[in-house]
Amino acid sequence: xxTLETDVLVVGGGATGAGVAWDAALRGYxxxxxxxxxxxxxxxxxxxxxxxxxxxxxxxxPVAAEECVTENAVLRRIVPDCIEDTGGLFVTxxxxxxxxxxxxxxxxxxTNLPGEExxxxxxxxxxxxxxxxIRRAFTVPDASIDAWKTVWALARGAASRGARILTHHKxxxxxxxxxxxxxxxxxxELTGEELDVQAGFTLNASGAWAxxxxxxxxxxGVGVIPGKGIMIAMNHxxxxxxxxxxxMPADGDILVPIRTVSVIGTTDIRAADPDxxxxxxxxxxxxxxxxxRLVPSFRDARALRVWAGVRPLFQDEKAGDGEAVDTxxxxxxxxxxxxxxxxxxxxFLTMSGGKxxxxxxxxxxxxxxxxxxxxxxxxxxxxxxPVPAGGDSHANGNGYYHxxxxxxxxxxxxxxxxxxxxxxxxxxxxxxxxxxxxxxxxLDDIRRSLRLGxxxxxxxxxxxxxTGILHGVGRLDGDEASSSLRGFLQERWKGVWxxxxxxxxxxxxxxxxxxxxxxxxxHMP
Amino acid sequence: xxxxxxxxxxxxxxxxxxxxxxxxxxxxxxVLAKGVGATHLGPCTIDVIGYAPERVERPGEALAGLGxxxxxxxxxxxxxQAALDWFKGVMxxxxxxxxxxxxxxxxxxxGALKPSAAVPGTMAAGDLxxxxxxxxxxxxxxxxxxxxxxxxxxxxAGIPARAVELDLVPEGRADVNSLGFARAFDAPAFxxxxxxxxxxRLGRDERLAFPAVLGIAGPTAxxxxxxxxxxxxxxxxxxxxxxxxxxxxxxxxxxxLRRAGARVILNAVVHDAxxxxxxVTGVQARVGLRDVRxxxxxxxxxxxxxxxxxxxxxxxxxxxxxALGLPVSGAPGPGEERFRAGYFDDHPMxxxxxxxxxxxxxxxxxxxxxxxxxxxxxxxxxxxxxDGISLSTGHRAAELILGQRAAAPPTEPAKAEA
Numbered sequence: 001x002x003t004l005e006t007d008v009l010v011v012g013g014g015a016t017g018a019g020v021a022w023d024a025a026l027r028g029y030x031x032x033x034x035x036x037x038x039x040x041x042x043x044x045x046x047x048x049x050x051x052x053x054x055x056x057x058x059x060x061x062p063v064a065a066e067e068c069v070t071e072n073a074v075l076r077r078i079v080p081d082c083i084e085d086t087g088g089l090f091v092t093x094x095x096x097x098x099x100x101x102x103x104x105x106x107x108x109x110x111t112n113l114p115g116e117e118x119x120x121x122x123x124x125x126x127x128x129x130x131x132x133x134i135r136r137a138f139t140v141p142d143a144s145i146d147a148w149k150t151v152w153a154l155a156r157g158a159a160s161r162g163a164r165i166l167t168h169h170k171x172x173x174x175x176x177x178x179x180x181x182x183x184x185x186x187x188x189e190l191t192g193e194e195l196d197v198q199a200g201f202t203l204n205a206s207g208a209w210a211x212x213x214x215x216x217x218x219x220x221g222v223g224v225i226p227g228k229g230i231m232i233a234m235n236h237x238x239x240x241x242x243x244x245x246x247x248m249p250a251d252g253d254i255l256v257p258i259r260t261v262s263v264i265g266t267t268d269i270r271a272a273d274p275d276x277x278x279x280x281x282x283x284x285x286x287x288x289x290x291x292x293r294l295v296p297s298f299r300d301a302r303a304l305r306v307w308a309g310v311r312p313l314f315q316d317e318k319a320g321d322g323e324a325v326d327t328x329x330x331x332x333x334x335x336x337x338x339x340x341x342x343x344x345x346x347x348f349l350t351m352s353g354g355k356x357x358x359x360x361x362x363x364x365x366x367x368x369x370x371x372x373x374x375x376x377x378x379x380x381x382x383x384x385x386p387v388p389a390g391g392d393s394h395a396n397g398n399g400y401y402h403x404x405x406x407x408x409x410x411x412x413x414x415x416x417x418x419x420x421x422x423x424x425x426x427x428x429x430x431x432x433x434x435x436x437x438x439x440x441x442x443l444d445d446i447r448r449s450l451r452l453g454x455x456x457x458x459x460x461x462x463x464x465x466x467t468g469i470l471h472g473v474g475r476l477d478g479d480e481a482s483s484s485l486r487g488f489l490q491e492r493w494k495g496v497w498x499x500x501x502x503x504x505x506x507x508x509x510x511x512x513x514x515x516x517x518x519x520x521x522x523h524m525p
Numbered sequence: 526x527x528x529x530x531x532x533x534x535x536x537x538x539x540x541x542x543x544x545x546x547x548x549x550x551x552x553x554x555x556v557l558a559k560g561v562g563a564t565h566l567g568p569c570t571i572d573v574i575g576y577a578p579e580r581v582e583r584p585g586e587a588l589a590g591l592g593x594x595x596x597x598x599x600x601x602x603x604x605x606q607a608a609l610d611w612f613k614g615v616m617x618x619x620x621x622x623x624x625x626x627x628x629x630x631x632x633x634x635x636g637a638l639k640p641s642a643a644v645p646g647t648m649a650a651g652d653l654x655x656x657x658x659x660x661x662x663x664x665x666x667x668x669x670x671x672x673x674x675x676x677x678x679x680x681x682a683g684i685p686a687r688a689v690e691l692d693l694v695p696e697g698r699a700d701v702n703s704l705g706f707a708r709a710f711d712a713p714a715f716x717x718x719x720x721x722x723x724x725x726r727l728g729r730d731e732r733l734a735f736p737a738v739l740g741i742a743g744p745t746a747x748x749x750x751x752x753x754x755x756x757x758x759x760x761x762x763x764x765x766x767x768x769x770x771x772x773x774x775x776x777x778x779x780x781x782l783r784r785a786g787a788r789v790i791l792n793a794v795v796h797d798a799x800x801x802x803x804x805v806t807g808v809q810a811r812v813g814l815r816d817v818r819x820x821x822x823x824x825x826x827x828x829x830x831x832x833x834x835x836x837x838x839x840x841x842x843x844x845x846x847x848a849l850g851l852p853v854s855g856a857p858g859p860g861e862e863r864f865r866a867g868y869f870d871d872h873p874m875x876x877x878x879x880x881x882x883x884x885x886x887x888x889x890x891x892x893x894x895x896x897x898x899x900x901x902x903x904x905x906x907x908x909x910x911x912d913g914i915s916l917s918t919g920h921r922a923a924e925l926i927l928g929q930r931a932a933a934p935p936t937e938p939a940k941a942e943a
Binding site: 281288299300303415416417418419420428461464465467468469471472477478479481482485489490492493494497498500501502505506509510512513514516517518519520521522523524525 | 566567568572580633634635636637638639666668669670671673674677678680681682698699700763764765766830831832833834837838839840841842860863864866867868869874905906907909911
């Protein structure tokens, strides 16, 4: 078995893990990050894309709100090209209590959140599709953030400082020697090969899967309640500003414009297993009704895709959490679980809870705790160090992502190359470069990097092309091409069938026409 | 307002067939359609029945086993045969080969062998039931056809195959679709260039597969010239829309309609029907901002299924037929399972459509006949039956109307057009 030695093993390649790897690498540690799948394939890649201003928590959870206020500003400085500065609105719909707005403003003041009430007429001018029956409106500095881009940028930044990023490497066991964790045994999920990592310290950043990792260290009594949330991406930007219902956090009360779509979220349902989170019809219907409350005729708009994510809501029996039933009441604030104090196990820390907006602070807290345990004095510098932007930066003048930038760049080279994905404006050279850089043959991995197949036609046209190109450049043999194409169609189907109505059903049937009637993918060798 | 013997709604294969046959039979026909139809999307091979659920070798024999709920039950083997005979006659400028006896097996663009009953002559040499050596010719500038993928998959299926890719770029553009290539192939100079690039590179016993882009103005000119110059069998492989073979078929049927005196109005969205008892006496069509009533003795509905917009499912999971408001059968209701978790599964929603009797009439309406993908009871893409159903039900609808007209000429005098 091959062996790697490192200062720090980070378990989990979501926003937290990538943030931890970046933070530790910046402090001069040698880092290995392992994820059982692709980066941001778990919770981070399955959220609504909201960079919280903190407004959502000002009444219910002021500590979480304050963290959001600070971290929102920090992320705008360090990963601006992953953020679209949409701004946010909190609106009192006809179904909401207008008095909540007063508590909301009070909470904003108490947490230093720059929330301001504006005229309803002004809000409707900003967002003409909003429910004209809204009674109050408040502006906040919400934004949308591209989780994939963020996680990739952090991982690339860490790698540029020597970190080794091992995707598709699952932790199958932790090494425990005496009273410390000394590394882990990994299995490459693509090849089946095993790899032994000797680590000076192990940081568990595996979110909803953290309890499974903790158990490998022989530690009991830590549970994670997977809190399932579903989200639906609607074709078009129904709004260009993040819109929140001004009420206590509930289901279906956020609409986030991100990239070419807008995402409505979310629900909060206790799941038994973070890997078993099917979307039900009732949940879809509920989201559509909730959308209708924010934007009338929401149901007439086209739904592109539905997915579910799992929040890592922690339950520590020793801390007396007991059996919380409503997962929404479990705190969203994060905490570092100190396994020395709790279990007499050293060189091992677990991150519990948290949210994407506070990923940098979470990383700082857990790496600080590691430094304290190791007796190192290495201060955190992530709040002031910009993360290197990727080659596909879409930044506009002020550094933020801008919706029109991909189109602008594409139009400049319109005559020079083939457009492979018309929906997301992906040219052939970009596709080929991504295949090379990522070294992946998995169409679903490429989808996450490029948004290939994420537009209205859901891969109807581009996926045959991408398969042909992957095969043509020799990265796939015929066998792999067939299974990659079939795998993509199945993965796509999972996200579309619960929302197939209206024009998207029509689109899906056209795609059937192509994949079954014309290409007959089902019977390809 | 106008009055016609028959109004046909839709210009896919079903609508074009019904309208052409009616007009030939002496009926005054008006065709109303929202836009060009399915011809431009599909391969235009006449797949009668390819899987039921195992692969079908003899489509004529398999028809009887499809059950009473299937659209073919209203047509029968003889009806399908009659439609195919008529179609092959009409398609003389772009001849079709094959029939109900045996399915041909033609490679798709990903190298699956797909069963079709009748195919354009430009594709027929692709019948690989007996095997054969294949050289797939691709063009790097055509993103919708990948020669090496096709060749590799044929080889994996046991058919010796290889790919040759040419760098010829029509009009010097980097991104040219199938139609752009087809127009290039209309020019003899481009054909010569292609032939010149290939001559020295071919094996002795190879047959040549090209993307289905060999010309659009003359449907067979480029194909026959390449075949002759390269002295080997040449065949086209259909690929992503826009479908060049489909456009050839559309052009021929449209011309046929024109010659037979039928009137065609595109951008006409039929959205309502005027009823009197068990009859539809006219339809309402929106053309731009105008809403016009057209009267008719007979209506053939051939607007397609969910893909074409003839059927719709709203976000409360209610299905409707959009032109005449006919009831939709087989669509699971709210709370019921519509789709299964596997993409290639048999989905409960798959057979939804308008249910008709043996005479293609929906219950309760005497003078409306339904044809094509609007019909309930089939899964055209899964079973490879789409164009077979469209052709045969469109043809059958016209025959039924012509038969009724012959038996009982309309008592009401035809009104002059307004």
